[in-house]
Amino acid sequence: MKQDRLAIKGARLVGRLEELAQIGAIDGNGCCRLALTDEDRRGRDLVVSWMKALGLAVTVDRIGNVVGLRAGRTAGAPVVIGSHIDTVRTGGRYDGNLGVLAGLEVVATLNDAGVTTDKPLAVAFFTNEEGARFAPDMMGSAVHQGALALDTALAAVGIDGETVGDCLNRIGYAGPEPVGTMRAAAYVELHIEQGPVLEREGVQIGAVTGVQGISWTELTIKGVSCHAGTTPMAMRHDAGYAAAEIACFVRRLAHEIGGTQVGTVGFLELAPNLVNVVANRARLTVDLRNTDEAVLRRAEERTFAFLDELAAREGVEITRRTLARFAPVDFAPEMIAMVEEEAQGLGLSTKRMPSGAGHDAQMFAPNCPSGMVFVQSHKGLSHNVAEYTAPEHLAAGANVLLKVVRRLAG
Ligand code: HGY
Ligand code: MN
Ligand code: MN
Numbered sequence: 001m002k003q004d005r006l007a008i009k010g011a012r013l014v015g016r017l018e019e020l021a022q023i024g025a026i027d028g029n030g031c032c033r034l035a036l037t038d039e040d041r042r043g044r045d046l047v048v049s050w051m052k053a054l055g056l057a058v059t060v061d062r063i064g065n066v067v068g069l070r071a072g073r074t075a076g077a078p079v080v081i082g083s084h085i086d087t088v089r090t091g092g093r094y095d096g097n098l099g100v101l102a103g104l105e106v107v108a109t110l111n112d113a114g115v116t117t118d119k120p121l122a123v124a125f126f127t128n129e130e131g132a133r134f135a136p137d138m139m140g141s142a143v144h145q146g147a148l149a150l151d152t153a154l155a156a157v158g159i160d161g162e163t164v165g166d167c168l169n170r171i172g173y174a175g176p177e178p179v180g181t182m183r184a185a186a187y188v189e190l191h192i193e194q195g196p197v198l199e200r201e202g203v204q205i206g207a208v209t210g211v212q213g214i215s216w217t218e219l220t221i222k223g224v225s226c227h228a229g230t231t232p233m234a235m236r237h238d239a240g241y242a243a244a245e246i247a248c249f250v251r252r253l254a255h256e257i258g259g260t261q262v263g264t265v266g267f268l269e270l271a272p273n274l275v276n277v278v279a280n281r282a283r284l285t286v287d288l289r290n291t292d293e294a295v296l297r298r299a300e301e302r303t304f305a306f307l308d309e310l311a312a313r314e315g316v317e318i319t320r321r322t323l324a325r326f327a328p329v330d331f332a333p334e335m336i337a338m339v340e341e342e343a344q345g346l347g348l349s350t351k352r353m354p355s356g357a358g359h360d361a362q363m364f365a366p367n368c369p370s371g372m373v374f375v376q377s378h379k380g381l382s383h384n385v386a387e388y389t390a391p392e393h394l395a396a397g398a399n400v401l402l403k404v405v406r407r408l409a410g
Helices: 010-021 038-053 097-113 139-144 150-155 164-171 197-201 239-257 293-314 333-345 391-409
Strands: 057-060 066-070 079-083 121-125 186-192 205-211 213-222 262-264 268-271 281-290 317-326 350-355 370-375
Touching: 010 038, 010 097, 010 391, 038 057, 038 066, 038 097, 038 121, 038 164, 066 097, 079 097, 079 391, 097 121, 097 186, 097 391, 139 150, 150 164, 186 391, 197 205, 197 350, 205 333, 205 391, 213 239, 213 293, 239 262, 239 268, 239 281, 239 293, 281 293, 293 317, 333 350, 333 370, 333 391, 350 370, 370 391
Parallel strands: 079 121, 079 186, 186 370, 205 350
Antiparallel strands: 057 066, 066 121, 205 370, 213 281, 213 317, 262 281, 268 281
């Protein structure tokens, strides 16, 4: 086949996506493979078996990142194709998985055509990108690229009280490879948009300009438990009520700031969580994001000032713990242009856009030319079992990835 008409096999890619989706499958065609659970281990084992079957040299590092290396004509830093295969609890089958399996599809296509690239290639999946069980998100790629200390990551305690280190050992993915040493020649990630923009505008490919800033804070509220029936309202120090006020404040703040500002209270636990007891404990998380660091910082300051006022007014104690804090990241202009050019060269429509979600690519961006390719998410749904991307969009994204990787790797 003429070299520049090389194309991926969409059916093979879809087949692998469907096979991986069987691991941790939940009702509604969804996936639940929280980081470092048994399901995650089984998903890892399957992808590693595919990497080996494709002739990749597989290494596992100290935080459980898995890298499959394909030799090039020359030695040196590889072009890395990465993403993640851990999911949230109501996960779909494409978030993260598409980027890793499209990377394997690129390798399979090059193998079938007997093409050896100039630079080595690597297909990688990084530990705990979601951050849903253990914070911060993008944990594995942050350690891999030197943005987070290995010991800090290994000591992270999950929402269920387990540590990353213990769980890594239990699933057998505490690998021998050192971390923070591998420098990529370039990094490319194919990912579903996870939002409504491309589908709404009828555009096939997103040339991602960067990733917005992320601020995750865990709040612990200490109130006083008392009888729901006998305690006059003025005497209450109600942790449940305080938590509810915070969720309403975050929503109002996002609307007031406008623009790209978003705010979410997604995790909320009350104690003793009983119908007739005023809650004396609440644990909740606040997720604030904005493409502009200064505005994100203002949003944090206004939230923290509100917490102080709320605590004084309700007579509760509110303590804060930062779970994740990443500034906005811009991708290299030449990478954005390359995604655009290769997509347009395939006759695909393109749009430049920032990412609302965090991605492993943002950890590589400070260290090497990094870029992302977006494909449509049906109805903009993600972190939802109904997450769907049509096969023609999956194939289009993977073909753009193939073109970009070949241009980067020679
Ligand atoms: O939260 C995020 O943006 C990503 O899904 N980890
Ligand atoms: Mn993702
Ligand atoms: Mn996700």
